[in-house]
Amino acid sequence: MEILLLFMALGLTGVSSLEEDNKVCQPHSRPWQVSLGGQRTSCSGALINEWWLVTSANCAPASNVIASLGEHDLTVDEGTEQHIPVAEVIRHSPYRSPLHSLAMVRLAKPAHFTEHVRPIGLPGRCPQPGESCSVSGWGSTVPNQYESPKQLKCLTVPVVDDQTCINTFPDFLYWSMGMVCTGDVNGTDNCLNDASAVLVCNGQLQGVQWFRHGCQNAEHPSVYTKLCMYDDWIRRVMASYTPTTTTARVLTSKIH
Structure with a gap:
């Protein structure tokens, strides 16, 4: 009976196999x-x-x-x-x-x-490796987990140096000088499953999402169009x- 009551309690609390996605932006903090x-x-x-x-x-x-x-x-x-x-x-x-x-x-x-x-202002310079930037978009921030777009999500991510990013590319993908990569190589906060999520560094528009590598493998940087170019x-x-x-x-x- 105690086991049955425990299962009933877990069911009532809405336990789900989906990971919690709590990266919601402060409402209207990204007016662009x-x-x-x-x-x-x-x-x-x-x-x-x-x-x-x-x-x-x-x-x-x-x-x-x-x-x-x-x-x-x-x-x-x-x-x-x-x-x-x-x-x-x-x-x-x-x-x-x-x-x-x-x-x-x-x-x-x-x-x-x-x-x-x-x-949002266009870039006056290019982003630098290690610089902390903001990514915003609609969609899941949990790798390999889909959700219908609802509230705007925000992540804080570091810019990754080009060579580190290139080392994660599959054979069919070519590096371009028009790319910039961001992500936490420790595997956290590196996924925003929104085509063309917006990258902003120090108040300047620096990128729009190109490849969501971090949503397939959290250890791989995600790729953005390098708008300063x-x-x-x-x-x-x-x-x-x-x-x-x-x-x-x-x-x-x-x-x-």
Whole structure:
């Protein structure tokens, strides 16, 4: 009887085989974070001015996608959101290659800056090995554990030197100067299962997630597009593609 009561008590406490995921951000502490997926998929971008956001190539949205700004919990209406259609997508060329993973997304109308919606500054320098940075996105922070996107998650991670990162690459993956890696080699706080999770160091946008290696093996760094290498390209795209239409288009930039 005592054993039966013990099992009943464990059942009532909601014991689960899933690990607890408690890396929720302070609500609205990342006002530049943009959701490009919604409640069923997880994909992020970073707002860099009232018209533009950046994301990774594999997260570049198709037509009819809505960019959601001012979000924290994707499952509820918090009254802080701005839902704006995507008007134009410009992928870095060559995209979806071993060399580049970056896309810029123009909104159909400018974002209205508020306490909950603000841009993040582009990098004025490149991140340094050992530097402590913040990663934010929607999705699980537990390796090999999936969950539907809900509340925004935040991790604090160190920048990893290039050679340490290269040593973890599988044979089919090539290193690019457009990559930067982060993660705890001791196997903790190294996974955020959100395509294009946003990397910020010292208040500057430094990366968008490229490969989530830390979500398959906690001892492997995760890979981000090294945005300090693309500052000129980003600024040229913003100067060249002026807001002229609200019809969504996906383009390959010929600007290098």
